[in-house]
Amino acid sequence: MSERTAHPHSEEDSTPSLHFIEQVVVDDLASGKHKQIHTRFPPEPNGYLHIGHAKAICLSFGLAESHNGLVNLRFDDTNPEKESQEYVDAIRRDVSWLGYTWNGGEFYTSDHFDSLYAFATRLIENGKAYVDHQDAATMAEQKGSPTSPGTNSPHRDRSVEHNLQLFQEMKAGDHPDGHCVLRAKIDMGHPNMHMRDPIIYRIKRSHHQRTGDDWCIYPMYDFAHGQCDSLEGITHSLCTLEFEVHRPLYEWFIENLNIFPSRQIEFARLNLDHTIMSKRKLLRLVEEGHVDGWDDPRMPTISGLRRRGFTPQSIRTFCDRVGIAKRENVIDFSLLEWALREHLNRTAHRAMAVLDPIKLVIVNYPEGQSEELPSENNPEDPSAGHRMMPFGRNLWMERDDFKEEANKKWFRLAPGKTVRLKSAFIVRYVDHIKRADGRVEEVHVEYFPDSKSGSDNSGIKAKGTLHWVNASTAIDAEVRLYDRLFSDAAPDGHEGQDFTEFLNPNSLTVRSNCKLEPSLQQAQAGTPYQFTRLGYFSMDEEHSAQAGHPVWNRSVTLKDGWKG
RNA sequence: UGCCCCAUGGUGUAAUGGUAGCACACCGGUUUUUGGUACCGUUUGUCAAGGUUCGAGUCCUUGUGGGGCAACCA
Numbered sequence: 001m002s003e004r005t006a007h008p009h010s011e012e013d014s015t016p017s018l019h020f021i022e023q024v025v026v027d028d029l030a031s032g033k034h035k036q037i038h039t040r041f042p043p044e045p046n047g048y049l050h051i052g053h054a055k056a057i058c059l060s061f062g063l064a065e066s067h068n069g070l071v072n073l074r075f076d077d078t079n080p081e082k083e084s085q086e087y088v089d090a091i092r093r094d095v096s097w098l099g100y101t102w103n104g105g106e107f108y109t110s111d112h113f114d115s116l117y118a119f120a121t122r123l124i125e126n127g128k129a130y131v132d133h134q135d136a137a138t139m140a141e142q143k144g145s146p147t148s149p150g151t152n153s154p155h156r157d158r159s160v161e162h163n164l165q166l167f168q169e170m171k172a173g174d175h176p177d178g179h180c181v182l183r184a185k186i187d188m189g190h191p192n193m194h195m196r197d198p199i200i201y202r203i204k205r206s207h208h209q210r211t212g213d214d215w216c217i218y219p220m221y222d223f224a225h226g227q228c229d230s231l232e233g234i235t236h237s238l239c240t241l242e243f244e245v246h247r248p249l250y251e252w253f254i255e256n257l258n259i260f261p262s263r264q265i266e267f268a269r270l271n272l273d274h275t276i277m278s279k280r281k282l283l284r285l286v287e288e289g290h291v292d293g294w295d296d297p298r299m300p301t302i303s304g305l306r307r308r309g310f311t312p313q314s315i316r317t318f319c320d321r322v323g324i325a326k327r328e329n330v331i332d333f334s335l336l337e338w339a340l341r342e343h344l345n346r347t348a349h350r351a352m353a354v355l356d357p358i359k360l361v362i363v364n365y366p367e368g369q370s371e372e373l374p375s376e377n378n379p380e381d382p383s384a385g386h387r388m389m390p391f392g393r394n395l396w397m398e399r400d401d402f403k404e405e406a407n408k409k410w411f412r413l414a415p416g417k418t419v420r421l422k423s424a425f426i427v428r429y430v431d432h433i434k435r436a437d438g439r440v441e442e443v444h445v446e447y448f449p450d451s452k453s454g455s456d457n458s459g460i461k462a463k464g465t466l467h468w469v470n471a472s473t474a475i476d477a478e479v480r481l482y483d484r485l486f487s488d489a490a491p492d493g494h495e496g497q498d499f500t501e502f503l504n505p506n507s508l509t510v511r512s513n514c515k516l517e518p519s520l521q522q523a524q525a526g527t528p529y530q531f532t533r534l535g536y537f538s539m540d541e542e543h544s545a546q547a548g549h550p551v552w553n554r555s556v557t558l559k560d561g562w563k564g
Numbered sequence: 565u566g567c568c569c570c571a572u573g574g575u576g577u578a579a580u581g582g583u584a585g586c587a588c589a590c591c592g593g594u595u596u597u598u599g600g601u602a603c604c605g606u607u608u609g610u611c612a613a614g615g616u617u618c619g620a621g622u623c624c625u626u627g628u629g630g631g632g633c634a635a636c637c638a
Contacts (some may be wrong), residue, residue, distance in 0.1 A: 015592040017578050044638050145634055147566045181636055191567040193634045202636035221638045245568060245633045323577045328631055332575050335588050419595055465597050531599045
């Protein structure tokens with residue numbers, strides 16, 4: 001056995017650094033505090049999941065996955081007024097799509113309503129909770145403020161028997177909505193506002209998605225979340241920073257109920273620039289028609305990203321790179337884009353498409369003649385094979401690839417320039433035709449027959465390579481180009497200005513006259529392709545069906561290093 | 565005039581008292597039948613002031629800056 005140096009930067013030492021939560025997990029496992037960890041992802045089914053949730057999902061599921069633990073998916077359904085089955089279904093689909101399985105089970109807070117009621121009763125019996133009959137405004141006033149203590153409710157010292165009876169009446173429906181609440185009896189002078197006799201049950205006659213009209217009282221978040229964690233045996237309950245001030249209460253209930261001590265640990269939520277992450281605001285985008293729906297490809301929702309063409313793997317890579325810490329953060333949107341490119345460059349098949357076509361005529365290629373030329377499906381992966389590209393005299397080329405006046409830095413077509421047509425021949429400019437308004441319509445070139453791709457004996461050097469599509473076999477398609485939804489980096493960070501003022505008017509560009517190579521006839525909706533030199537695209541099933549012709553979404557551009 | 569949390573390049577994130585590293589972005593170069601990819605390189609950082617220590621990004625004190633907390637929401 002060789003002696004190891006203690007040098008911290010030794011190349012032999014490849015121990016990956018752990019973020020602070022994983023460090024806790026590793027320590028708890030090592031110390032024997034837990035034999036197995038058990039986490040949970042607990043969304044309220046009142047909206048669609050977004051990329052911020054993806055971070056939380058990757059954390060809780062990822063931790064369980066890498067430490068042989070369990071994860072529960074728990075729907076936090078304590079407020080029936082805002083929740084619905086539509087959201088439950090969407091959440092399930094999104095978590096599954098990310099590639100995770102809730103191997104600890106699927107739960108609903110409502111599954112635990114009986115236990116929660118029993119817990120509340122126990123608290124009353126121990127003199128730790130009481131029924132308060134004051135109205136909301138009065139209670140708010142008595143609560144004090146962050147800088148001044150609160151005052152006790154006149155109902156604070158009711159007897160256990162009386163409280164028990166009143167709470168039973170609340171449950172039985174003897175009191176109208178809002179008439180009274182159950183409160184934990186803690187300390188109205190506590191410096192932490194959440195400890196000033198928090199409300200733990202309220203009366204709300206609202207039909208519940210799962211329990212119907214069985215209950216007219218529902219527990220508040222603080223009296224449901226931690227208790228469910230405990231009932232489900234959750235060892236590490238991970239949530240975002242805004243719940244930090246709730247932790248003393250979380251622990252107070254564990255102590256006073258004497259139940260399994262789940263541990264709450266908070267981390268900083270994800271913020272992405274040029275977008276918004278609040279469910280409420282995303283809902284407004286949908287309801288006010290700024291986007292087509294929750295799954296609009298410009299939305300930061302999981303379903304929007306999926307439709308945009310993001311892959312589960314790219315989102316998981318992104319979450320991994322973002323890291324876990326307690327510091328407020330704003331992640332560059334470009335990191336998300338990088339994660340997608342990183343995945344798709346390795347895996348997506350290449351195809352040629354012209355989004356803004358002008359005619360390209362090879363004047364010395366015989367009319368009526370054609371041939372098939374092979375083109376590799378993925379230069380990063382030889383096993384992906386190749387496909388045959390029809391080639392002829394009349395082609396489509398990209399309008400951006402021609403310029404009437406060009407300098408030495410212009411590698412594409414222009415008077416005097418020579419370029420290669422990808423996987424085909426080298427061609428030289430001959431002429432071009434303009435419409436009366438000056439718009440270029442047609443470019444004429446001559447080709448060098450001995451410059452064929454793979455057997456080039458011409459000795460000619462071409463600096464630029466252009467993509468093209470054979471005119472007679474091209475597929476007509478519509479392509480939607482997406483840009484950031486907001487032109488401002490922090491649309492909700494301007495006081496006095498609504499975030500909708502910063503919507504990017506050019507976030508969607510529709511190109512309706514695109515030409516695709518014929519192999520794309522077989523393309524499956526949702527399968528990513530790289531359109532050579534343009535970016536990553538996939539066909540949109542819903543839009544295609546609506547339009548009656550193929551509609552493709554651009555997921556992300558290729559990185560453009562040209563500073564022309 | 566309270567309580568809690570946080571502070572490392574442009575953006576994130578490591579360094580567990582001992583060489584401030586990595587990724588993204590940016591800029592430059594090499595290769596290239598994608599101005600992509602790959603590879604190489606440059607620039608840029610410990611909020612401040614004291615203290616402890618042989619040694620402080622890390623520990624202590626005090627400031628400064630940022631975030632959170634007063635729904636019968638979660």
